[in-house]
Amino acid sequence: MGKSALLEYAVQTASAAYVLRGTGVETEVELPFAALHLLLRPALDRLGTLPAPQTAALRGAFGLAPMGQADKFLVGLATLSLLAELAEDRPLLVVVDDAQWVDEASAAALLFAARRLQSEGIAVLIAARDEPSFPTNGLPELRLGELGREDAESLLSAELPSELRESVLAEAGGNPLALVELSKAADQGELDIAGPLPLTDRLQAAFAGQLDRLPEPTRRILAVAAAEDSGSLSIVLTAAPTLGIPADALEPAELTGLVKVTGGVIRFRHPLLRSAAYQMISSSQRRLIHHALAGAVSGDRRAWHLALAATGPDDQVADALEESAERAGARLGYAAMATAYERSAQLSEDQRQIARRLVAAATAASEAGQFARAVALSDRAERLTGDPAMLARLARVRSAAAFSEGSSRHSARILIDGAALVAEIDPESAANMLMTASRDIWPTGDAPFTTEAASALDRLGLPADDPRPDLARGLADIYVRNLESGFPLVSDFLRRPPPEDVESQLAVSAHPVFVAGRLDLAVSLSTGLAAQCRAEGRIRLLPAVLDYLAYSQLLAGRHRDARTSAEEGLRLAYDTGDQHPATSLLAWLAAVEGDEQRCRPLAEEGLRLALRHQLPVAGLLSTWALAMLDLTQGRDQAALDRLLARPRGSSHFATRVVVDEVEAAVRLGTPECVRESLALFERWTALSGEAWALALVARCHGILHDSEEDFLRALDWHKLAPQPYEQARTQLAYGEWLRRRRRKAEARPHLRAANEAFDRLGARPWADRAAAELRASGEATPTRRRADPGSVLTAQELQVVRLAATGATNRDIAAHLLLSPRTIGQHLYKAFPKLGISSRTELARLELDRL
Secondary structure (H helix, E strand, C coil): CCHHHHHHHHHHCCCEEEEEECCCCCCCCCCCCHHHHHHHHHHHHHHHHCCHHHHHHHHHHCCCCCCCCCCHHHHHHHHHHHHHHHCCCCCEEEEEECHHHCCHHHHHHHHHHHHCCCCCCEEEEECCCCCCCCCCCCCCCCCCCCCCHHHHHHHCCCCCCHHHHHHHHHHHCCCHHHHHHHHHHHHCCCCCCCCCCCHHHHHHHHHHHHHHCCCHHHHHHHHHHHHCCCCEHHHHHHHHHHHCCCCCCCHHHHHCCCEEEECCEEEECCHHHHHHHHHCCCHHHHHHHHHHHHCCCCHHHHHHHHHHHCCCCCHHHHHHHHHHHHHHHHCCCHHHHHHHHHHHHHCCCCHHHHHHHHHHHHHHHHHCCCHHHHHHHHHHHHCCCCCHHHHHHHHHHHHHHHHHCCCHHHHHHHHHHHHHHCCCCCHHHHHHHHHHHHHHHHHHCCHHHHHHHHHHHHHCCCCCCCCHHHHHHHHHHHHCCCHHHHHHHHHHHHCCCCCCCHHHHHHHHHHHHHHCCCHHHHHHHHHHHHHHHHHHCCHHHHHHHHHHHHHHHHHCCCHHHHHHHHHHHHHHHHHCCCCCCCCHHHHHHHHHCCCHHHHHHHHHHHHHHHHHCCCCHHHHHHHHHHHHHHHHCCCHHHHHHHHHCCCCCCCHHHHCCHHHHHHHHHHHCCHHHHHHHHHHHHHHHHHHCCHHHHHHHHHHHHHHHCCHHHHHHHHHHHHHCCCHHHHHHHHHHHHHHHHHCCCHHHHHHHHHHHHHHHHHHCCHHHHHHHHHHHHHCCCCCCCCCCCCHHHHCCHHHHHHHHHHHCCCCHHHHHHHHCCCHHHHHHHHHHHHHHHCCCCHHHHHHCCHHHC
């Protein structure tokens, strides 16, 4: 099926359809969210029905109001909500044709909305060429092949002589448009099909032949229409008289069907026809046309038309383009911002101005995720300036590009060197760069880098009350196992109030909280960060925040909450194009549940990611997951081998796995191989004073030394820091110890409690092990506990039900979970029968805190 037939079929099967056609032509103009505005224009009267942050985001994107702090993905969510509003009454089809010409900001918003579709009654069909490419972000693709012989022949002109049919069929290669247009051109003797032209050039030549038959004023007004990407009839007719074109010049093109005027917009029959109309005039004529159009428009469009009319440097036009770039950036159109700044640099005379604008273009390209372009712009800027501040900005751009390519060490090296450039003139910027380097270095396992970053921070001479130098030095000391020096510094930092803004908390506070193992603070901090991101529409940051939240919930023993947060974070990571999707935590949960089929691919993906980005420490959780899987399946030697081969470190991340290392080693009769790891964990625990850590150390000693006193001490510590999973592991270990000493009656309560806790957590292998021990102690096999209502719900259904129980409306819940109200209603529709209820009012009688 050809593209046209596919689009026609899709439109016919929908009750309502919104069609967006690409309007691109090679004029280098890109206005942020222009395509999205064109698509959603018929629905803008419903903007007021959206949640306030989403309304503000769309109004800001379309230049109707200031943008505020929203990110581009909030615009995508607002797009989803607005489309869902349109689909309330009947199914909706969104058709995006020639998507390769859609501006980057619109494409990002549309793709985010498309990936979040669930139960809205909306279908999105996107048609795009291979070149230039369109980023599908993992959406299902159908590649259209050439038409078969019979279908191809049916599209040929009936008047085409038989001697030309085979030539046209061969040249067209099964392309429907080529078959129609080349056959017309060949039939009229206007196309030489013997030459080696690419197909697109042949089609453009075919369209040019049709244009050649038009009167000269008509060709000129079509060139004006092609140069004005909005297609506005009023703008074209305003510019035409200044070029000596009569008002009725467009009529012949309309009568031949080359263009159609509807709703005050001139639409070409095909984008290649528009391109042909623009390309067939000389460069001097194009400049005259753009100059005339500049007099018919204002704002960004005026700046761009003046730029395209310029023949050399022009500071006034360069200034206007810079203002356009800043307006694009204020609307989160960073790709358009980069383009405007780059063209502004080209029109500048002063070398310092050129360099400054190229630096701004590189920064904007980096923000847009166009890292190759950002590096190329940085190279051009670097050759023109020796200014330390500019070079430091370029270092941040290059660092982001290196990190995106998987080179954390190179990224950190660039930041440390860049900070040195501005250490004297801008110590605050230098400190921020060094703190970023310090954070990014940690998972690489490169101790010298952490020390270098900390030393550089010390030399900045920051105010005495600035905590960052002490924090960096403390983290570096902990990294090299100088715990007694480093831990007090990190602990002092954590006693300070955290920064107010989300990005600063992520950059500075979140990491040391986990290094120090402050799980209570980790849960409260990450919960607050997630709520703040949702309230402020900071969707770009949510995947990382949800990863932090899931990990803190996991370690607190809230496995179901951890899975919910991790799955939401993973979905968002994919939907936002995040290059670092976190799968390892889900792998660990699958291992605890004995689900090898889920665990192994998730863990292996985490290890591949860690290897690709040279982050050995980041692969620790995946290694631990595979070791846990081995442990639950009785493969003690494999588990121990994995854990002994793990990256070594002295933070909470590295020491936390020691308890499983100890259990595997003791079961294998090789306790001596873990004594060094345990000694480090003991030092870490003594300095942290955390009750959960003291419980785990005591359990390790109980297992290693057959010490009942240590088992009892562990259970006492657990009471001060409840962690259901770890407490159950301790109860199981102590119960096994008691049963082996024939103290069966004493063992049963501990084994029973462990079995029930594991059963609640879904930790099937551990529950089975506790049940087997209970039977060995003389108690009948325990009856399976009736499943919690929440255990029958999917992670997303559980989130929806919990929020609904608070009295939140579907619209409120949709805004919170970045979905549409209709999808929320569908989740409740599915969840209620599973919970044995039929209405929201019945949610109150459920124990939702246990769901």
